[in-house]
Amino acid sequence: MAAIYVVFMILSGLALEFLRYETPENFDVSEKPIKDETYTRMETPKNNISAATEDCVVGFQSTAQEKNFVPVTMALQDLHYFVLDPHNPKESLELLKKINGFAVPGSITALMGSSGAGKTTLMNVIAGPNDLAIRRCTGYCEQMDVRSKAATIREALTFSSFLRQDASISDDKKYDSVNEYIELLSLEDIADQIIRGSSVEQMKCLTIGVELAAQLSIIFLDEPTSGLDARSAKLIMDGVRKVADSGRTIICTIHQLSAEVFYLFDSLLLLKRGGETVFYGDLGRDCYDFVNYFSGSALGEALHNNLAKEGITTPSSDLPEMIFADKRADNSATQMKFVVTRFIQMYWRTPSYNLMRMILAVLLALVIGLVFIDADYASYTGLNSGVRMVYMGALF
Template sequence: MTQENKCAEADSQRGMVLPFQPLTMSFRNISYYVDVPWELKQQGLSVNKLQLLVNVTGAFRPGLLTALVGISGAGKTTLMDVLAGRKTGGHISGQIYVSGYLKNQETFARISGYCEQNDVHSPCLTVYEALMFSAWLRLPSDINAATKRDFVEEVMELVELNPLKGALVGLPGIDGLSTEQRKRLTIAVELVANPSIVFMDEPTSGLDARAAAIVMRTVRNIVNTGRTIVCTIHQPSIDIFESFDELLLMKRGGKLIYAGPLGTGSHKLIQYFEIRPGYNPAAWILDVTSATEENRLGVDFAEIYRESYLYLQNQELAENLSKPDRNSKFLSFPTKYSQTFFGQFLACLWKQNLSYWRNPQYTAVRFFYTVIISLMFGTMCWKFGDKRETQQDIFNAMGSMYAAVLFIGITNAASVQPVVYVERSVSYRERAVGMYSALPFAFAQVAIEFPYVYVQSLVFFKLFWYIYFMYFTLLYFTFFGMMTIAVTPNHNIAAIVAAPFYMLWNLFSGFMIARMRLPIWWRWYYWANPVSWSLYGLLTSQYGDVNEPLKLADGLHSVPLRQFLKDELGYWFFLGL
């Protein structure tokens, strides 16, 4: 690193609202194994484990921008995921050190950032709100709100997002930010956590030359603050390639074939891989190190690298960086998350509130169907409750309640699924970087529905009635829709999974077949069915204490209405006594 760069780094760090500790990362003999897929076993592969990384050794240092380069299948993203702690399956061997200390993943999540290739954000937040949400949950709790706001403002200036401060993020390819702006937002969301090490998975993927140049300028700004930045890059242009300081080049099979500096104009790399005049070094190294070229030349570049002086230098560097400085201390935090459980819940609730308020389509659909269905049933079943002379009158009233419960309930369950699906995708990223645990997020999603469903119930009550039971009925249908999204890959599958339950709830509601007429071995599902409890409560609350005579279907006999509900439908009227 030149003296100029060092001065720029020092100036950058002195101007930072929140200081950070520059950290190195070194790794030695990293290997990664996964179980062989069934398809490969069918093709005759006899081994049980597939090795995706083979004894990879290297180091990343502060103030240097490092590129992980290789053709598809070389293992560059796999290596970065292993180092970042994103791989939860398979078997990892080797050692990973952070400033000389063995990496602890819970601690590492608090001092690192990870920019995914797909820019997933809550569409109904503004750029500033998205950054404040990340800062709220990831910066230490002892930092006051004013300092967090100042730091967010500083990060926005660093990544050139100030002109977009109040812009809604929107959905990719539909509205809101452009692809390049979303990429810079992804970087900024990680940067407001004040990390010392940042991983970026193909930050220029899908961008044109101008947009890629803007993103790389942003990345260089971050590097100049003294942070350790690592990027995977696939087929970079010459301008992007020469933005990097160091290169780790991998070949298919997860083997390292170059690890070292690029040099000005890539001259260090060119000294190692002789290049034809006029070629782009980035494209040249990918072409010349391909399996086809290796076979044609009769060489193994991984073996050549292992026998080179550069390999010995990197081994020595990794070994030196695997020992802590005398004055350093092991980084640790008292808790896994920077905020308490309640703090996480409040932050998630704040975001959910903004998302719901700025999504009028979702609310409008529910309220529109509520008004239409309540008007339809209110007029169709006009004064059904006043008629209770015959058995058919009771079944008519029961049928109106049954239909109202199912119609509005299923609408709620279906309409909430796409909304929850979008937020679930965002939550995967946010939980992976240690913003919050699953429970605060789930509680916030549930809590935000209470006021909306309450107002929906008021509308239904005005045009129909029984607000208490309908409120909780609409809630459990809405929560059921949320649950189906939580246990399925997407909202289309969730709709398919939910459909049989609607049929079963319908069948065992107690309207089509009364509980007393169900075979004894099926009655357990009646009690487990939430719709049956809604119908039980609604009918009993209206007729359970009425002792007026009710003419039965045969037209000859009469029984007290209360007794009919008990004997025919199994509905008991009681007040908990």
């Protein structure tokens, strides 16, 4: 066993020495040709300007991306949420009290409130049901951006697109959706760069893009601007605004936002400590409705008017039911293909990790070999020692 480890270590060392090297962070793995020409010489035409413009024809070509998702309206009516009291298991605590509201496609709904008001709890309750239709049409962008550091941004979006979009969608359309969201989130310049070393702003865009690549109808964002300065937060929310304009329903918790960011939202659900609603409704142009509400409207009357919109309190019976035949979007062969490819790329791009594993394997082989070097395998004790050696070798 030690000889096998040594042989493979030598082969891997030669491969790392002559084929690969420790790559810098955030480097580009694109194979596109790079143009060396930085400047282009331009000359003013010497022909008659009026004659030239008469025959000038300007053509525009527009390509519309096909939507592979169904726009969904989310509505809440008299939502209550209880948990067991940790101090008294026989009693329960009400974290959310009679929450009402709705979010329509093409809009961004903000969940705001003080600490302990129940913003994240409300979003977890909405996004958490085990219903298959809800799981397949909703995406959740967590506050912590956890990604495979050895993959590129394009590979991360492609991985999500192929494993989460329906198997009936062609591969070409899945690749097109990846390119569409890379462009939508302004990630073209870094699409083929390794994720390792990306900025916080870029990681936020990547997290949103991974959910978009799955062609989801509703996207939940948990503190998308946390840890960002005012400029980066504005850039992130501009990207979220573009996502909403594509026909999706966006719901996000947010705090410490600037006026420019606040103007990007369409509606607001404001909670106070204890899970009670303070305000819900459309913000209006430049938040005029929101300001006007707090300047002279009564709380109960305003909430009643905001929730009494036709089609929300009484949904139409003609709305089609979202039904998914399978639990997984694609078959097991496709899942295995992309998962195995992802791990191969990860190991190939992190040679230091592979080298450390080889060194540990050799050291463990030497230790185990020295411990059982004098074992008499013809006796009962020696046989037990041999079994323990095989077990320890397989364990490590």
